[in-house]
Amino acid sequence: MIHVNPDNNNKEAGCMAPRLRQDLISDPVLSARVARERLHTDGQLPRGFLRDEIEASWRRSLEAGLDNASTDPEQIDEVSDLLAFKEQHQPLLHSALPEIEQLTHQFGDQGLIILANADARILALEGSDQIVTPSRQLALRQGVSWSEANRGTNAVGTALIERRPVLINEEEHFLDTVAHFSCTSAPIIDADGQVTGVLDLTRVGRNDQPKDSLGVIQLAARNIESRLFTSQYQHRIVLAFHTRHQYLRSAWQGLVALDECGALLAINEQGCQLLGRGRDQLVGRQLEELVGEKMGVLMNNCMRQRIASVQTRAGELFCELLQFPNRLAALTPVSRDIEPRVKPTRDQAVLDFAEGEPRLTRAMKMAVKALDNDVPVLLNGETGSGKEVAARALHQAGNRSGQPFVAVNCAAIPEGLIESELFGYREGAFTGSRKGGMQGRFQQANGGVLFLDEIGDMPLSLQARLLRVLQERKVAPLGGGEEVALDIALIGATHRDLKQMVAEGEFREDLYYRLNGVGVKLPALRERSSFDTLCARLLQQLERPDIEIEAGLLTRLEAYRWPGNVRQLEMVLKVALAFMEPDERVLDESHLSDDFLDELEQGPASTAGTLQASEEMMIRRALEQHDGNVTAAATALGISRATLYRRLKALGM
Numbered sequence: 001m002i003h004v005n006p007d008n009n010n011k012e013a014g015c016m017a018p019r020l021r022q023d024l025i026s027d028p029v030l031s032a033r034v035a036r037e038r039l040h041t042d043g044q045l046p047r048g049f050l051r052d053e054i055e056a057s058w059r060r061s062l063e064a065g066l067d068n069a070s071t072d073p074e075q076i077d078e079v080s081d082l083l084a085f086k087e088q089h090q091p092l093l094h095s096a097l098p099e100i101e102q103l104t105h106q107f108g109d110q111g112l113i114i115l116a117n118a119d120a121r122i123l124a125l126e127g128s129d130q131i132v133t134p135s136r137q138l139a140l141r142q143g144v145s146w147s148e149a150n151r152g153t154n155a156v157g158t159a160l161i162e163r164r165p166v167l168i169n170e171e172e173h174f175l176d177t178v179a180h181f182s183c184t185s186a187p188i189i190d191a192d193g194q195v196t197g198v199l200d201l202t203r204v205g206r207n208d209q210p211k212d213s214l215g216v217i218q219l220a221a222r223n224i225e226s227r228l229f230t231s232q233y234q235h236r237i238v239l240a241f242h243t244r245h246q247y248l249r250s251a252w253q254g255l256v257a258l259d260e261c262g263a264l265l266a267i268n269e270q271g272c273q274l275l276g277r278g279r280d281q282l283v284g285r286q287l288e289e290l291v292g293e294k295m296g297v298l299m300n301n302c303m304r305q306r307i308a309s310v311q312t313r314a315g316e317l318f319c320e321l322l323q324f325p326n327r328l329a330a331l332t333p334v335s336r337d338i339e340p341r342v343k344p345t346r347d348q349a350v351l352d353f354a355e356g357e358p359r360l361t362r363a364m365k366m367a368v369k370a371l372d373n374d375v376p377v378l379l380n381g382e383t384g385s386g387k388e389v390a391a392r393a394l395h396q397a398g399n400r401s402g403q404p405f406v407a408v409n410c411a412a413i414p415e416g417l418i419e420s421e422l423f424g425y426r427e428g429a430f431t432g433s434r435k436g437g438m439q440g441r442f443q444q445a446n447g448g449v450l451f452l453d454e455i456g457d458m459p460l461s462l463q464a465r466l467l468r469v470l471q472e473r474k475v476a477p478l479g480g481g482e483e484v485a486l487d488i489a490l491i492g493a494t495h496r497d498l499k500q501m502v503a504e505g506e507f508r509e510d511l512y513y514r515l516n517g518v519g520v521k522l523p524a525l526r527e528r529s530s531f532d533t534l535c536a537r538l539l540q541q542l543e544r545p546d547i548e549i550e551a552g553l554l555t556r557l558e559a560y561r562w563p564g565n566v567r568q569l570e571m572v573l574k575v576a577l578a579f580m581e582p583d584e585r586v587l588d589e590s591h592l593s594d595d596f597l598d599e600l601e602q603g604p605a606s607t608a609g610t611l612q613a614s615e616e617m618m619i620r621r622a623l624e625q626h627d628g629n630v631t632a633a634a635t636a637l638g639i640s641r642a643t644l645y646r647r648l649k650a651l652g653m
Helices: 011-015 018-026 028-042 052-063 082-088 090-107 129-138 155-162 210-232 269-275 287-291 295-305 326-331 346-354 358-372 387-397 415-423 460-472 498-503 509-515 531-541 551-559 565-579 594-607 610-625 630-637 641-651
Strands: 111-117 122-127 166-169 181-189 195-204 237-242 254-258 264-267 307-312 315-323 377-380 405-409 449-453 489-494 518-521
Touching: 028 052, 028 166, 052 155, 082 090, 090 111, 090 122, 090 195, 090 210, 111 129, 122 129, 155 166, 155 181, 155 195, 166 210, 181 210, 195 210, 210 254, 237 269, 254 269, 264 269, 287 295, 287 307, 295 307, 295 315, 307 565, 315 565, 346 358, 346 387, 358 377, 358 387, 358 489, 358 518, 377 387, 387 405, 387 449, 387 489, 415 460, 460 509, 498 509, 531 551, 531 565, 610 630, 610 641, 630 641
Parallel strands: 377 489, 377 518, 405 449, 449 489
Antiparallel strands: 111 122, 111 195, 166 181, 181 195, 237 254, 237 315, 254 264, 307 315
16 A cells, blocks of 8 residues: 655665766656655655655545555446437637648657547547557547546646646656656646646657647647637627737737627736736726727727737737628728838938948948848847847838848747747647648848847857758758748847857858858947937938927936937837827926836936946046047047037046
8 A cells, every 4th residue: 555655855865976976967867767666665656756746646646545555446437328428519629720730740650649638538649650549448439537636646737737838848747657758738727727638748758858748739739729719709899918019929929809899808917927817807998098008099000900009008019900800890991091101211220220320330331232242140148238120120121121030039949949940840849820820030031031039049040050051941841841942131139149159169150250250249238329310310201300309308318328228218218208188298207107217316326337437538538638629529439529519528527
């Protein structure tokens, strides 16, 4: 008889040989094997051998009266009417079918793809016949419950209890009969926040790439959740949103369902995270309360522009209308008398971005010529300095302006998914794809410009393949298929020191020189000499060219260090505009948020020492070198004469 002893402190674990103890710490599968042997020989589960969540699950399994060595078929809980059971869960099965098919194509020859309901009862099970057929003898078949209470620690049952993705590696399973499998699963959450099922990938043998498996299953589960959401509210308005417009139409977008009056009926998990509030704080409230925009105006903007931007307390949100029932169409007429925006000339796009910075203007013009002659460009600048804006300006100014511009943030995509994002995959080669596979970003950018943002965060393992694609100008999708010839201009960007990363072995030297055809250093906002001009352009982009910034405030803003650079300045202006009255035309301190005013007050005090001293020293040196000629000194410092005069006044020089 096996007993649960919660007071067992396992004194033997503290006396084991140091080498064995280290092996157990670094290898959870080996640790689980030792725990299993102790459980068999001693009749008690030792402490400290299993991962915390696995040990807690094993103890729950023992408390349920399970024997991990048992093969007693009486323990199997199976439905009597399988057809009725599947019919009952048809919406979940229908939503999950595309993901199951793709996972089966990719992993079916190595294991099983399992879909279970909220009670851990298997709804669907796919894989190769060589694996599916013998698995039936282990109760891995449709209609059988794999809850912890029935089958002990397993990825399906444990994920439902933990309500989060779970990895169970071989011996970490409670039952001896399935200890040769490794399982990864993620719960599926419906539009009301309830766990409605679980998706599982069960493979034969040890899982040596757990992060990759977790990423694949999480992405597939989120895609299922999105389909469930829209089907559950198919007769309602469904709006997608994200803080970055690139993530719309992805598994990471937020979703809300609305009634015709703008009341929020439901929101998905990603939406709650993006807004930073719980579902109970959001459901039932009016959309206008959350986004600060009347529902009719937002719907109108979405219909006219496809993607609309709104400013909320949580920051800027990009919104896209996914579903709008025909019966509501008459309630939101779309205005057609809007004058089209004037498209900037090709050269003007670069000039607007450089904003009177001579050195930056020269570098940007050189970059345009480089792209036109198939030479890659590498942008380097602090976070928020406008790397993507610069890349789009280069695209607009070059010969490929009429061709696609495709942006990829290498730091924002999970490591296990970057390769499929860049190179694409054939049908069935990767989860989350639609039937027929998916073109990678390289192919999507063919004929145009591919922008690889935060290239310094690309994993070393992927850098070799990227280098080969750049050298051969051909790309083959994951899972096989013919290579596709590429005709792209490449722009890379990073805030990191790639030369230093090369020296430290964190970035391939050959790839660095392949990317760094022409380098463009983007100045931080505090280094720009045309702050007032930049503010005027941002106000124009925000469709408020009639607004002026009070002179005293402009001086204070220019002296601020702007750790978030242009992105932070744009957000500050957006918030200030939101606080202005309709008849006001001058922006002053009364329009700034309290938190930014605090930063504005504290900023100079916290940096006055070394920063002010360094600035004063640089200005004195420039004036001495040019015999007091302010114009020459300003040119040497890379700032305008007016800016230098303001700095001299601020420093009391």
